[in-house]
Amino acid sequence: MATTPSSQPIVHLSNVDKDYKLGAVTVTALRQVSLEIAPGEFTVIAGPSGSGKTTLLNLIGCVDVATRGQVIVAGQDTGKLAEGDLTRLRLNALGFIFQSFNLVGVLDAFQNVEFPLLLQKKMNAAQRKERVMDLLNRVGIAEYAHHRPGELSGGQRQRVAIARALVTLPRIVLADEPTANLDSVTGNQILDLMQELNREGTTFLFSTHDPKVVSRAGRVVRLVDGRIVAEETAEQYQTRQA
Amino acid sequence: MILIHIALRNLLTHKVKSAIVGGLLVFAAFLIIVGLSLISSIDSSMSKSIVNSVAAHIQLQQKGAKDELSIFGQMGSNEIGYIHNFPEIRKALEALPEVAAVVPQGIDSSIVFGGNVLDVKLEALRNAVKAGDKIQTDVVRRHVRRMVALLDDELKNLKGFTDQEKMSDDMKSGLVDVTQANQPAFWDSFDQDPYSHLEFLENKIAKMAIGEDMLMLRYVGTDTERFRQVFDRFEMVDGTPIPPGQRGFLFNKFTYEEQVKHKTARRLDKIRDRLAEGAKVATDEEIKQWIKLNRTQYKEITFQLDDVATDAVKAALQAELASQETDLAKLVDAFMDVNDANFAKRYALFYKVIAPKIRLYGIRVGDTMTINGFSQSGYATTVNVKMFGTFRFHGLDRSTMAGAFNILDLMTYRDLLGYMTADKKAEIAKLQAESGVKELKRDSAEDELFGKGGGEVVEDTSDATPAQAAAATPTDAPAAATPTVVAAGNGGTGAKAFAKSLESHVYSQAEIDGGVIRNIAIMLKPGVDVKDGMIAVNRLIDENKFELKALDWRAASGLVGNFIGVIYAVLAFSIFIIFLVSLVIINNSLVMSTLERTREIGTMRAIGAQRTEILWMFVVEAFVMAIVFGAIGCAFGYGLVAYFGHFGLLAGNDFMVFLSGGPRFYPALPPWGLPVAMLAVMIVTLISTLYPAWLAMRITPLAAMQDSE
Ligand SMILES: Nc1ncnc2c1ncn2[C@@H]1O[C@H](COP(=O)(O)OP(=O)(O)O)[C@@H](O)[C@H]1O
Ligand SMILES: [Mg+2]
Secondary structure, three states: OOOOOOOOOOEEEEEEEEEEEEOOEEEEEEEEEEEEEOOOOEEEEEOOOOOOHHHHHHHHOOOOOOOEEEEEEOOEEHHHOOHHHHHHHHHHHEEEEOOOOOOOOOOOHHHHHHHHHHHHOOOOHHHHHHHHHHHHHHOOOHHHOOOOHHHOOHHHHHHHHHHHHHOOOOOEEEEEOOOOOOOHHHHHHHHHHHHHHHHOOOOEEEEEOOHHHHOOOOEEEEEEOOEEEEEEEHHHHHHHHO | OHHHHHHHHHHHHOHHHHHHHHHHHHHHHHHHHHHHHHHHHHHHHHHHHHHHHHHOOEEEEEOOOOOOOOOOOOOOOOOOOOEOOHHHHHHHHHOOOOEEEEEEEEEEEEEEEOOOHHHHHHHHHHHHHHHOOHHHHHHHHHHHHHHHHHHHHHHHHHHHHOOHHHOOHHHHHHHHHHHHHOOHHHHHOOOOOHHHHHHHHHHHHHHHOOOOOEEEEEEEEEOHHHHHHHOOOEEEEEEOOOOOOEOOEEEEHHHHHHHHEOHHHHHHHHHHHHHHOOOOOOOOHHHHHHHHHHHHOOHHHHOOOOHHHHHHHHHHHHHHHOOOOOOHHHHHHHHHOOOOOOHHHHHHHHHHHHHHHOOOEOOOOOOEEEEEEEOOOOOEEEEEEEEEEEEEEOOOOOOHHHHOEEEEEHHHHHHHHOOOOHHHHHHHHHHHHHHOOHHHOOOHHHHHHOOOOOOOOOOOOOOOOHHHHHHOOOOOOOOOOHHHOOOOOOOOHHHHHHHHHHHHOEOOHHHHHHOOEOEEEEEEOOOOOHHHHHHHHHHHHHHHOOOEEEEEHHHHOOHHHHHHHHHHHHHHHHHHHHHHHHHHHHHHHHHHHHHHOHHHHHHHHHHOOOHHHHHHHHHHHHHHHHHHHHHHHHHHHHHHHHHHHHHOEEOOOHHHHHHHOOOEEOOOOOOOHHHHHHHHHHHHHHHHHHHHHHHHHOOOOHHHHOOOO
């Protein structure tokens, strides 16, 4: 797992541009972005709304491809992969946490967490159950295993989503503004959980526009108008904010 | 599998969509099940009606004939051709392992006069005179005299309306005869020479008599014995079957009741049946009409009663009506004015008191009846034949279609058909030229025989067998060649004796098989598929170069056989429409729900679900819908079919009786009904899922990322 520091970064971006074409107009959402994420990091992408955080995470998350430059995820150049291979890469190497949780409404917590394992088709039912329950325990909602998302609070749903992101033991978990739809107390609890999981070895890369959340990160990548303007530690960020 | 789970949960979650889609699928499955049950049950019961009454499984007719055989089709002689080599064909067919029996047939219609009451009374009078029974002679003579008086009245009436110039000489002299017979002098001298008086009445007056019903009878000329054995729906009602090898006629009970029965009695029967079905006299227009006819047609009864019977009926009616009325006509009129309250009593009284005194059936078991045919070449043929009894096709008692078929022996059938080969025609023409047609014109018998057509009443004997030749001996038949000559109806005593001798003549199987027929019915062995039977028969026809065309019962029965095809088409069309509508609606509602699920599907894609897995999810969902709702629909449909299959559905009319092969219709689901219904529902569901599934496959993982605030 990602605990052992490795010379090999999980994510490597070099001189990445991303253009969106809106008819005749081209919006450049990312410019000359270069970035490396090493195993074990707890990195935040900070920036105001519209600065390109989601765009950057989508490129790293293999749900979109760069217009120029290179995006290497788990050793694979995503620009050269076919649709099916990208999907497989997402399934096996990445975990996703969404701003609005995005659980499957008709499945209960257990089934939602189990879903990626079913797609992987690697485990039998007993193994799956063990893994799922282990994760539900770690995110603290094992008792709600058979509740459907509609019956859970926002924080509980995000915990289910975190468990789902981690269930395949991904190289990195990507979270686009994971606390934006939560009140600050619950948001803090979720960040506590993510930090705890990071200490246990999971690499996190998440985004936020909330300065209070930024302060929780180990490393801060500051994004303004699609450019990385600063790389700093949380301490540096805090002193600068102060 | 999680996909099934998601599919099921989706069904439960999206209630409106499920209700719409489910309702349609349930309805479609229901319709298919019920429709298939109806059709296959009608098909099999109708096939039994058709196959086991007249048509058998396969029919053969002459190849290249102008008209196609249409057994239950329209009346009248159609040009379906002739078959001459039946013995040879029969032998070949019976050697086939598929064939159980082969029956020669010919279907035709002819006119029969349904009993002349005066004729009957004259016979009674002759018997009374012969027996020397003074009292009986007196009673019957008075009745006959009254009938003659009535007849004279009617004819004088008629004379007032018709143009004298246009009347035939026969008619004119007939009128004079009747007037003469109505003179007191004629009756005063009766006792002095009863036989010559009787002769005069029999030969000159009876033919002028009114009240003769003209019946148009449809019959199957056939090997009666074999017919009886092969068609298992056939069963005797009254009388006896025609003895093997003999000439004879059997009435279908349905025709017999409908056409031969005394009109007043028949109308009373109909009123009884209608009331039994729950109708009321006051509200049923048809019952009212029948009652009115019974009252105005009182003569149907009074005409038939002699003095003794008149007194008895008067007394009974006076008692029933509590009336002092002495005019029988008025009594009958009042008696026939029935209502709901008194009908049952009067019906019983009619059958107890009046029916035994009248001629309840114009032609009775044991009577010799005269059939007036109209041969293919257009001249009249007349044959006397004995009526042995009545029969019915089991379960089809009430069917007009099956009920129209009476049965006639083949020898008589051929006489009526008057078919002959070109050789024979020439031979007859030559004979006639030699003997001189005029000389033969001795009486009406010969008139009929060698009338307008030029004496073409000769059977095809070109391939006469030794047995046939042997039959034509003077002892068996006074006339020249027994099976070849036809006896005439109203002929003199010579013709009657000749007819009698024909009646008792027993024909050999070779004679029966040897002549011309029109079509051949082939009954297959149990379990043999009609298609296989057709293949075998067609191969046999080819191998032997028979000039024959084979038709399965469906084709041979005419329009009725196609009826099932029409129902099939109607059902198929309505199912098609239902499916088309379902397709559009299901498709629409699935597209809507797919759009609603865009984020969810995008999330699945982001998490790592492949496009094909999304497709599978939709396919599984479609299958789950099809199975769940299809099963519900099938269950409903099956329930309905099973209910009626158990209790039966009353066949509303004659045609329905024929279709259901009995008075009640018992639908049953064919074994392949369920799979077909389920398959159809699945196909529809799958097709309606195609477009939404394609839309879903195009949803990208990005759909999961875009935040909806
Ligand atoms: N699908 C898109 N089409 C066109 N423009 C887009 C699209 N997604 C993002 N953008 C634009 O790219 C820029 C960066 O957006 P985004 O990555 O969503 O920023 P953030 O997540 O930091 O708010 C914005 O100007 C936005 O308008
Ligand atoms: Mg964003």
